[in-house]
Structures are given as C-alpha cells and as structure tokens.
Amino acid sequence: MSNRIYFDNAATTPLDKDVLDAMMPYLTNCFGNPSSIYSYGRESRLAIETARKKVAKILNAHPAEIFFTSGGTESSNTAITAAVRDLGCKHIITSSIEHHATLHTVEYLHRHDNVELSYVKLLPNGHIDIKDLENILASSKEKCLVTLMHANNEIGNIIDIHKIGNICKKYNAIFHSDTVQTVGHFPFDLRNTPVHFITGAAHKFHGPKGVGMLYINENVKIKPFINGGSQERNMRAGTENLYGIVGFAKALEIATEHYEEESTHIKNIKLYMKEALEKNIPNVSFNGDVLGNSLYTVLNASFPKTEKSEMLLFNLDINNICASGGSACTSGADAGSHVIRAINHHPNQVAVRFSFSKQNTKQEVDIVIEKLKELI
Amino acid sequence: MLKLPIYLDNNATTPMDPRVLEAMIPYFTEHFGNAASRNHPFGWEAEEAVDYAREQVAKLIGADPKEIIFTSGATEGDNLAIKGVFEMYASKGNHIITAVTEHKAVLDTCKHIEKAGGEVTYLSVQEDGLIDLKELEAAIKPTTVLIAIMYANNEIGVIQPVKEISAIAKKHGVLFFTDATQAVGKIPVDVIKDGIDLLTFSGHKMYGPKGVGALYVRRKNPRVKVTAQMDGGGHERGMRSGTLNVPGIVGFGKACELCRIEMEEDTKRISQLRDKLENSLMQLEEAYVNGNKEHRLPHVANISFKYVEGEGLMMGFNKNIALSSGSACTSASLEPSYVLKALGLGDDLAHSSLRFGLSRFTTEEQIDYTIKAISETVLKLREMSPLWEMYKEGIDLNSIEWAHH
Numbered sequence: 001m002s003n004r005i006y007f008d009n010a011a012t013t014p015l016d017k018d019v020l021d022a023m024m025p026y027l028t029n030c031f032g033n034p035s036s037i038y039s040y041g042r043e044s045r046l047a048i049e050t051a052r053k054k055v056a057k058i059l060n061a062h063p064a065e066i067f068f069t070s071g072g073t074e075s076s077n078t079a080i081t082a083a084v085r086d087l088g089c090k091h092i093i094t095s096s097i098e099h100h101a102t103l104h105t106v107e108y109l110h111r112h113d114n115v116e117l118s119y120v121k122l123l124p125n126g127h128i129d130i131k132d133l134e135n136i137l138a139s140s141k142e143k144c145l146v147t148l149m150h151a152n153n154e155i156g157n158i159i160d161i162h163k164i165g166n167i168c169k170k171y172n173a174i175f176h177s178d179t180v181q182t183v184g185h186f187p188f189d190l191r192n193t194p195v196h197f198i199t200g201a202a203h204k205f206h207g208p209k210g211v212g213m214l215y216i217n218e219n220v221k222i223k224p225f226i227n228g229g230s231q232e233r234n235m236r237a238g239t240e241n242l243y244g245i246v247g248f249a250k251a252l253e254i255a256t257e258h259y260e261e262e263s264t265h266i267k268n269i270k271l272y273m274k275e276a277l278e279k280n281i282p283n284v285s286f287n288g289d290v291l292g293n294s295l296y297t298v299l300n301a302s303f304p305k306t307e308k309s310e311m312l313l314f315n316l317d318i319n320n321i322c323a324s325g326g327s328a329c330t331s332g333a334d335a336g337s338h339v340i341r342a343i344n345h346h347p348n349q350v351a352v353r354f355s356f357s358k359q360n361t362k363q364e365v366d367i368v369i370e371k372l373k374e375l376i
Numbered sequence: 377m378l379k380l381p382i383y384l385d386n387n388a389t390t391p392m393d394p395r396v397l398e399a400m401i402p403y404f405t406e407h408f409g410n411a412a413s414r415n416h417p418f419g420w421e422a423e424e425a426v427d428y429a430r431e432q433v434a435k436l437i438g439a440d441p442k443e444i445i446f447t448s449g450a451t452e453g454d455n456l457a458i459k460g461v462f463e464m465y466a467s468k469g470n471h472i473i474t475a476v477t478e479h480k481a482v483l484d485t486c487k488h489i490e491k492a493g494g495e496v497t498y499l500s501v502q503e504d505g506l507i508d509l510k511e512l513e514a515a516i517k518p519t520t521v522l523i524a525i526m527y528a529n530n531e532i533g534v535i536q537p538v539k540e541i542s543a544i545a546k547k548h549g550v551l552f553f554t555d556a557t558q559a560v561g562k563i564p565v566d567v568i569k570d571g572i573d574l575l576t577f578s579g580h581k582m583y584g585p586k587g588v589g590a591l592y593v594r595r596k597n598p599r600v601k602v603t604a605q606m607d608g609g610g611h612e613r614g615m616r617s618g619t620l621n622v623p624g625i626v627g628f629g630k631a632c633e634l635c636r637i638e639m640e641e642d643t644k645r646i647s648q649l650r651d652k653l654e655n656s657l658m659q660l661e662e663a664y665v666n667g668n669k670e671h672r673l674p675h676v677a678n679i680s681f682k683y684v685e686g687e688g689l690m691m692g693f694n695k696n697i698a699l700s701s702g703s704a705c706t707s708a709s710l711e712p713s714y715v716l717k718a719l720g721l722g723d724d725l726a727h728s729s730l731r732f733g734l735s736r737f738t739t740e741e742q743i744d745y746t747i748k749a750i751s752e753t754v755l756k757l758r759e760m761s762p763l764w765e766m767y768k769e770g771i772d773l774n775s776i777e778w779a780h781h
Contacts, residue, residue, distance in 0.1 A: 004417070004418070006416075006418060008410075008413060008416060008418070011409075011410040011412075011413050011419075012408065012409065012410035012413075012619065013408070014405075014408040015404050015405065015408055017405075020404050020405070023404075027392060027397050027400075027585070028391075028392065028394075028397065029391075031389060031390070031391045031392060032388075032389065032698070033385070033388040033389040033580075035388070036385060036388050036389075036698070036700055037694075037700070038381070038385070038694050038698040038699070038700070039381055039694075039695070039698065040381070040383060040385075040698050041388075041698075069448075070447075070448030070449075070452065070587065070618060070621070071448075071618045071619055071621075072618070072619075073606055073607075073608040073609070073617050073618030073619070074448070074606055074618060076608070077605075077606045077607060077608070099608070100607075100608045100609045100610070100617070101607065101608035101609065101617060101618070104607035104608055104610070104617070105607040105608070107607075108607050201619070203410075203619060208404070208621075208623065209619055209620065209621045209622055209623065209624070210448065210587045210588060210621025210623075210624045211587065211621075225605075226451060226452055226455050227451075227455055227481065227484035227485040227487070227488045228451040228454065228455070228479070228480050228481030228482075228484050228485065229451065229480050229481065229484075237451045237455075237480070237481060237484065238448060238449045238450070238451030238452055238481070239389060239449055239450075239451070239578070239580060239586055240586065240587075241448065241449075241586050241587025241588075241624075242586050242587075243585070243586065243587075244586070244587045244621075244624075313415045314415065316415075316416075317415055317416045317417070321416075322413075322415075322416035322417070322418055322419075323415075323416070324413060324415060324416070325415065
C-alpha cells in the first residue's frame with residue numbers, strides 16, 4: 001500500500017489531513033441543517049458563509065458570486081445550460097478537447113434546444129486557434145457562449161483566459177471556463193478577469209469529493225439548475241453538504257498559502273520526469289505544449305507501440321504505479337482518449353498521463369523510470 | 377447530566393451515527409481514489425466501496441443494486457426523477473399529478489415543468505393530510521406520465537397510502553415516483569411490495585452524511601428510464617455524471633445498513649418516547665395534533681397550541697431545545713406552513729405549531745425536559761394573552777368583529 005506510487009492526481013488527489021481536521025466537527029457535533037434557525041442551524045450557516053467568504057477572497061471575487069455545488073460536473077452543467085436557457089445564447093463555441101462534462105452537455109443542448117455548435121480549430125501543440133475563435137464569433141449571427149477549459153485535464157495546456165475573455169467581450173459573448181484543473185493550482189483574480197462562469201472541484205486540490213463551486217459573475221443573472229429550497233440564495237436547492245463546503249474552503253486556503261513552493265516543487269518533478277524519459281526511453285514524445293503554456297501538474301507522454309507497451313498501463317499497475325491513459329471519467333471505455341485523438345492521432349503510440357501532487361517526489365520518478373525501461 | 381440544547385428537529389437533519397463516520401474515514405484518507413479510475417488499485421478500491429454501498433442502499437428498500445443512482449441528495453433526486461421522466465416520456469404526454477403538501481423540491485420542480493410546457497395537477501389533501509384516492513384517479517388523463525406523491529410528509533409525518541397509489545398508477549399505465557426522504561430508514565419501505573417506480577431519499581435524514589442521496593429507478597416491470605440532467609463522464613449508467621462522492625456514498629451505505637438492522641428496535645423505543653411526549657403535551661388545553669395519527673411516522677409529532685403565538689413559543693425555549701415549526705427549507709420565512717394550511721388550519725393554529733422529530737439518539741430524560749419546558753412556556757404565554765383570557769371567559773372569538781388597522 002505505502003509503496004504505491006500515485007501519479008494520477010488529475011483524476012483525484014488524496015485529502016489533506018488538515019482538511020479532514022477542519023471537516024471533523026461538521027461530521028460530528030456541528031450537524032445542524034444550515035436552514036434551521038436555532039443554534040445548531042446558525043452554526044452551520046455561519047460555517048458555510050465563512051467558507052464562501054474565504055473562497056471569494058482567495059479568488060478575488062465577491063462572496064455573492066460564489067455558489068457551492070456537488071462538484072465540477074454540476075457546475076459546468078449549470079453554467080452551460082443557463083447560458084442557453086436564461087442568457088439567450090443560441091450558438092455554443094467549444095473545442096473537441098474539453099472535458100466530457102462540457103462536451104456531453106453542449107451536444108445535448110445542440111440536439112434538444114437547437115443550439116448551433118462550433119468546435120474551434122486546434123493547433124498542433126493542442127492550443128486552440130485564437131484566430132479561428134475570433135472568426136467564428138465574428139461570423140455568428142446569434143449570441144454566443146464560448147466554453148473553453150482553462151487547463152486541459154489530459155495534456156495540461158493552459159489557455160490565455162484574459163485574451164479569450166476579451167475577445168468574447170468584444171463580441172458580446174458569454175464566456176464559461178472549466179477551471180476544475182486550475183482552481184487550487186493557479187492564482188485567480190476574478191475581479192480583473194473577463195469571465196462569466198468558472199468552476200471548481202475540491203477533490204482536485206486535496207479537498208473532499210462531492211463538493212464543487214460555481215462562480216457566476218455578478219453581471220449575469222441565471223435561474224437555478226436544481227429546483228427546491230432556497231439554499232445558495234435560491235440558486236442551488238438542496239441541503240448543503242456542510243462538511244464538504246468547509247473542506248472546500250480549507251483545501252483552497254492551504255493550496256493558496258503554499259502555492260509558490262508547491263507549484264515549484266511539482267513543476268520540478270514534471271521537468272525532471274520529462275528529461276528522464278527523454279534520456280532513458282527511446283522515441284518518447286510528449287503531447288501538448290509541455291514546456292510552454294502548460295499546467296505544472298500534468299505530463300502526457302507517448303511511447304512507441306510495441307507488444308509490450310500496449311499493456312503499459314496494466315503493467316505499471318502491477319508494479320504499483322498509478323497513472324492513466326486519459327480522463328478517469330472515461331478510463332473504463334476502450335475508445336481511448338478523445339483529447340489525444342484530436343491533437344495527435346498516431347495509431348502507433350501509447351499515451352500515458354502522469355499527473356503529480358505536492359506529495360510526489362523525484363525518487364518516485366526514478367522508480368517509475370526504471371520500471372518503464374523494463375516495460376517498454 | 378442533561379446536555380443542552382436538546383435536538384428534536386431530526387426531520388431537518390440528523391446527527392451522523394459515529395459508526396457511519398468510522399466507515400467513512402478510510403475513504404477520506406488512504407482509499408482516496410476516483411471510482412472511475414479503471415487502471416489502478418486506488419480506483420478499484422473506491423469502486424468496490426461504492427458497489428458495496430450500492431448493495432447496502434438497495435437492500436434497505438428491496439431494490440436491485442443496479443437500480444440505485446447515487447446523487448448529491450434528495451433534492452437532486454426529486455429534480456432528476458421529475459424532469460427526467462418529463463423529458464424521457466415527452467412523446468407519451470406532459471401531465472404530472474402531485475399534491476399541495478409535497479416538499480419544496482418537488483413543488484418547485486413542478487413549477488419549472490409548467491414553465492417548460494408541462495401540465496401539473498396539484499391534489500389537495502384531506503384534513504388529516506392524506507390524499508383522496510378517488511380524486512387522484514379522477515385526475516389521471518391520457519397525457520399523464522407521472523404521479524409524484526411523497527411517502528411521508530416532512531412536517532406532519534403523515535404516511536400516504538403508497539400501495540393504493542401505486543395500484544392506481546399501474547392500472548392507468550402511469551409511473552409512480554415517491555419522495556421517501558423522511559420514510560426510508562424509519563419505516564419499512566419496499567419498492568416491490570409498494571409498487572414504486574422511482575424513489576428518492578438522502579443520507580443526512582437517516583444518520584448518514586449530508587451531500588449524498590440516491591434515486592431508485594425501476595429496471596423491470598416496467599423498465600423505467602430518466603433523461604440525465606447532468607451530463608459528463610457517463611457515471612451511474614449515464615443517468616448522473618460527476619465524480620462519485622466515495623466517502624459520502626460509503627457513509628450512506630453504512631447508514632442504510634444500520635437502519636435496516638436496527639429499525640425495528642429503534643422504532644419501538646422512539647415511538648414510545650414520541651407517544652409520551654405527545655400524550656403529555658395533549659394534557660394542555662386547546663392542543664391539537666396535526667395530521668393523521670394512525671398513518672404517521674413513529675418519530676414525528678406536529679402539535680398546535682391554540683392562543684399561543686408561534687414565534688413567542690419558540691423564543692421561550694429555543695436556547696435549550698432545537699425545534700422548528702415546519703420545514704427547515706422554509707423556516708427562515710415568517711409565513712405559516714403551507715402544509716398545515718393545506719390541512720385547513722387557520723392562521724392561528726398554523727402559526728402556533730411545533731414539529732417534533734425524534735431520533736435514535738433521543739433519550740427519555742430529554743423528552744421529560746422538553747415536556748416540562750414546553751408546557752411551562754405555553755402556560756406562561758397564555759397567562760399573558762388577552763385572547764386566552766377571552767376564551768376562558770367563554771367569548772366566542774369568531775364572533776368578534778375586529779377593527780381593521
């Protein structure tokens with residue numbers, strides 16, 4: 001158990017012990033329903049509002065712009081659906097390498113609500129073609145929703161959220177960015193970022209599963225996605241996941257406090273592994289803009305396909321090394337990664353995503369490299 | 377030594393059973409994997425834990441594990457069931473039948489359905505809170521796709537005639553969805569015997585964690601389908617996407633198992649305490665139990681104390697007893713309960729009601745304290761009340777013409 005190496009932190013991260021400690025009172029004595037008006041309820045309400053303020057402050061947003069949800073998928077579904085049904089967007093512009101929470105939602109709206117759907121072109125390094133985005137926006141007769149993820153969960157490419165936001169502004173488009181891989185891993189200044197919606201999921205930054213966040217810019221007004229009680233200021237019905245919300249804020253706080261040293265540490269591991277792979281594995285290549293605008297937690301490598309390497313993930317697992325072929329959400333399917341297919345369709349390569357956290361070490365990379373030398 | 381405040385609002389939420397938390401902890405710590413990660417053991421452990429919990433949940437309601445969809449709670453389940461059926465069966469019709477005493481999560485979703493072009497019939501209830509089965513049957517049209525009637529009411533605890541409702545639904549080829557959030561874990565619920573097609577409930581009403589719930593969707597006779605409301609990775613057989621809340625689900629499963637094993641004994645003890653509380657408070661003059669006493673959850677009592685102002689009543693003891701006058705989801709508002717109004721209560725009685733929700737952890741000592749505190753408060757408030765004085769003098773308050781101001 002302890003000798004397992006976990007290089008799949010883009011799928012989910014281990015919960016930080018301090019986060020669990022912060023949650024513990026809300027898993028035991030402080031259990032009141034936040035909507036109840038007596039002391040138990042008021043304590044819970046206070047905990048939630050304190051969490052909201054903390055999150056808002058860290059992201060430089062207004063507390064009224066922060067809504068807690070059950071996770072990143074719900075947040076993205078809420079934002080995209082609202083843009084179409086409440087904000088009048090009749091044309092969605094996205095890319096083929098988005099997370100399925102985005103892709104399947106836009107496909108559904110395309111089929112059901114007759115929304116026009118465009119996929120922006122990709123450059124060979126996996127970045128979106130900004131000129132193409134601008135062309136689509138310029139030629140669209142309808143109000144557009146642009147939904148582009150901040151950092152890609154499989155290859156790590158980061159978009160220039162300011163640049164794209166400003167283009168959206170120019171064409172009066174609504175801009176949603178799936179920031180599930182960057183909230184907690186990247187400094188945000190939402191007050192000065194031209195974006196309408198961003199999303200977050202605590203379990204991607206050492207927080208608990210089952211809780212997420214949706215930022216809704218104060219200038220847009222949408223209707224709730226889940227109807228019922230008046231929780232989250234009428235925006236998200238359902239008894240709040242109290243301990244989860246407390247954990248979300250604590251995890252974000254810890255991530256922010258240690259951002260400088262942890263991001264440097266993780267980036268060094270990524271670069272160290274990249275170099276080690278190049279040195280030790282012939283014909284290895286990398287997917288995405290590895291050394292450019294790329295998230296420091298993700299390294300996606302392609303290995304030449306051989307009889308041995310075809311079973312690579314399986315063999316890594318046997319050797320106690322956890323990595324993945326792509327998004328966990330689709331890792332059960334044999335279809336392979338839609339992201340890798342979109343940017344670099346080499347049938348003779350096997351792509352593996354290594355994703356790191358503050359708990360990983362260079363020593364672990366050394367062990368993985370030694371194993372890879374045997375396995376390929 | 378009696379610890380204050382006493383918690384008697386278990387219909388709003390329950391404290392978590394320590395055994396539930398214990399089951400969850402390993403999934404917060406060493407088994408932290410994403411249940412959808414298919415190619416390493418962190419993922420498998422998480423998936424196995426979810427599968428096990430799915431069996432525990434299914435077993436409590438007599439379902440097949442494949443029929444359980446994990447959600448973030450009952451509200452999401454209500455939304456998924458109603459919107460999901462409305463969209464999936466759009467070619468058959470657009471009419472939904474529900475009742476005026478449903479939880480907000482059902483009523484608000486029905487309002488949403490009306491805006492989306494659906495038609496909704498809101499059945500009234502009888503004085504005891506039960507729906508009229510003849511009225512239900514008469515409301516069914518060729519376009520009816522769903523009957524949405526809760527199993528037991530969150531404010532008065534009244535249990536609807538679920539078997540009879542399902543028989544009517546079946547006879548007319550209509551699906552039957554029940555919000556069983558208050559019933560599951562407290563009384564025997566069996567989706568087969570009860571003839572339920574869809575059923576929602578949540579962890580935190582049965583000593584489990586907040587932020588997790590389940591929707592039961594029948595797979596056989598008939599095979600029911602709902603249109604997913606959250607798209608993404610295709611988790612939960614495509615009906616509900618999103619990374620699974622593994623510790624939450626594990627805790628929910630454990631809570632279901634404990635309820636299944638301990639329900640009978642818990643019920644015996646809790647209902648005795650509830651009866652003691654109710655019988656003692658009914659010794660007060662002009663006290664009324666709201667809702668049908670026979671068909672009622674064993675841990676719930678809703679009592680109105682006439683000639684006492686509800687706010688004052690709560691103020692009298694709310695430092696020491698955590699109680700509410702109705703649903704937590706609407707408790708911040710000063711409006712009287714719409715459920716009590718639906719039973720035909722006037723504003724005076726609806727405003728003077730208290731909802732008691734007992735739990736596995738409620739003790740006799742707490743009940744004794746509560747009886748004393750509430751009786752004293754009621755008596756004290758009445759002493760100060762001119763209305764009470766007039767009532768005692770035999771003046772018929774209904775005959776008085778009040779000056780408008």
